Amino acid sequence: MKEIYAIARKIADVGGRLYLVGGAVRDAYMGRAATDSDYCVTGIRAETFRELFPDAFVAGAAFAVFRMTVDDVVTEFALARMERKVGQGHKGFEVVSTPEVTIEQDLYRRDLTVNAMAVDVLTEEMFDPYGGRQDIDQGVIRAVSAAFSEDPLRVYRAARFAAQLNFMIADDTLLMMRKLRAELTSLSPERVFVELKRALASDKPSLFFRWLHRAGVLDVHFKEVAALEGVEQPVKWHPEGDAFEHTMQVLDAAAALTTRAEVRFAALVHDVGKARTPRHKWPAHHGHEVAGVPLVKHLCARLRLPTHWTQAALFATEQHMKIHVLDKMKCTKVVDLLTDAHRTPLGVDGFSIIGMADDRGRNNPNAYSPNAESMPDYWRVIQSVSGKSLNTDATGKEFGEALREARATALQQARKGGLP
Numbered sequence: 001m002k003e004i005y006a007i008a009r010k011i012a013d014v015g016g017r018l019y020l021v022g023g024a025v026r027d028a029y030m031g032r033a034a035t036d037s038d039y040c041v042t043g044i045r046a047e048t049f050r051e052l053f054p055d056a057f058v059a060g061a062a063f064a065v066f067r068m069t070v071d072d073v074v075t076e077f078a079l080a081r082m083e084r085k086v087g088q089g090h091k092g093f094e095v096v097s098t099p100e101v102t103i104e105q106d107l108y109r110r111d112l113t114v115n116a117m118a119v120d121v122l123t124e125e126m127f128d129p130y131g132g133r134q135d136i137d138q139g140v141i142r143a144v145s146a147a148f149s150e151d152p153l154r155v156y157r158a159a160r161f162a163a164q165l166n167f168m169i170a171d172d173t174l175l176m177m178r179k180l181r182a183e184l185t186s187l188s189p190e191r192v193f194v195e196l197k198r199a200l201a202s203d204k205p206s207l208f209f210r211w212l213h214r215a216g217v218l219d220v221h222f223k224e225v226a227a228l229e230g231v232e233q234p235v236k237w238h239p240e241g242d243a244f245e246h247t248m249q250v251l252d253a254a255a256a257l258t259t260r261a262e263v264r265f266a267a268l269v270h271d272v273g274k275a276r277t278p279r280h281k282w283p284a285h286h287g288h289e290v291a292g293v294p295l296v297k298h299l300c301a302r303l304r305l306p307t308h309w310t311q312a313a314l315f316a317t318e319q320h321m322k323i324h325v326l327d328k329m330k331c332t333k334v335v336d337l338l339t340d341a342h343r344t345p346l347g348v349d350g351f352s353i354i355g356m357a358d359d360r361g362r363n364n365p366n367a368y369s370p371n372a373e374s375m376p377d378y379w380r381v382i383q384s385v386s387g388k389s390l391n392t393d394a395t396g397k398e399f400g401e402a403l404r405e406a407r408a409t410a411l412q413q414a415r416k417g418g419l420p
Helices: 002-013 023-030 046-052 103-108 132-138 146-150 153-165 171-179 181-186 189-200 206-214 243-257 261-269 272-276 288-302 307-328 331-342 347-360 370-383 396-416
Strands: 017-021 038-042 065-070 073-079 082-085 093-096 118-120
Touching (some): 002 017, 002 065, 017 023, 017 103, 023 118, 023 132, 046 073, 082 103, 146 171, 153 171, 153 189, 171 206, 189 206, 189 261, 243 261, 261 307, 261 347, 272 288, 288 307, 307 331, 307 347, 307 370, 331 370, 331 396, 347 370, 370 396
Parallel strands (some): 038 073
Antiparallel strands (some): 017 038, 017 118, 082 093
């Protein structure tokens, strides 16, 4: 902190001020650990900042953002600015950055009140001109102003912060999100992915999708998930309601079991094939796992998702129903299934989590899933039989089949010994 104070002092000596802004201020007020610290500089020009800190390098093209190492951490310093909408989409802004721009004006251009607070580094005075602290106290995500509607990316940011903070979204902000529906198509897949990844990392990622659904925009980029709304399921197995509700509960159950993004995403899409079941066959959904595969492929390609996310999601979608009958499967089939799972980014542990989450996503967050939970034990038995332990001269496919049979035999013996 001494180093940042010295920086603030140098800026003050030439007539400027340095403020901690954004998420770090929000997190400090909430008693949360901040992931990074961003600063805003008022009262000076970019040229002056360069003279004061010649080691800083410019990181922004449209406006002056400088990066310097402070206390061994690369830290951003942005000159205060105002923005004016001049075109469509996320980048259609004209930026004004002069020494006359105040901290209040800079905060006004920000999206949400919870992110529109600042602290003077030298005096530690809090600046909260738009009611961020009150909204935090009340658990509300609210737009700073009508300027929220100028940037479609803010739709996803609002939903993402609702998930991260477990907050409600104010009605007027929800209405602005709904009105931005047409402009959402202007967002690049990369920008959508960033918000999706951050939302999935939250403790309750379902809130991201629930709020987009309430705003009437979920189907713009996540039409496969939105299509599950209203799709009936057998009440005996799904007391929670329709396939969308089940999916949301499964997602949150997976989030409680793992931090791995690819597993959480696989949980999100595992049942999308149910939307393809003809209505006259409801509430049964025979074959939905196969029907879901092309849908997942299209979603992943459209959003340009990482390959390991796609591979994990495809395996979970196509194979998740086998988890529920694992105890009834032949040992050779179990060996094949878990070997295939191991070869995907999902892994046996991730596949096990999909099964546990699937059972818990039925109004039963504490459900016991003997098949899913025993899967890692099955895999340890399977792995205990290696090629070196085989007494055979077989090679190639014959060797592979001998290894498969030996592993199946070991698994059968383990089952007889009490393994589920």
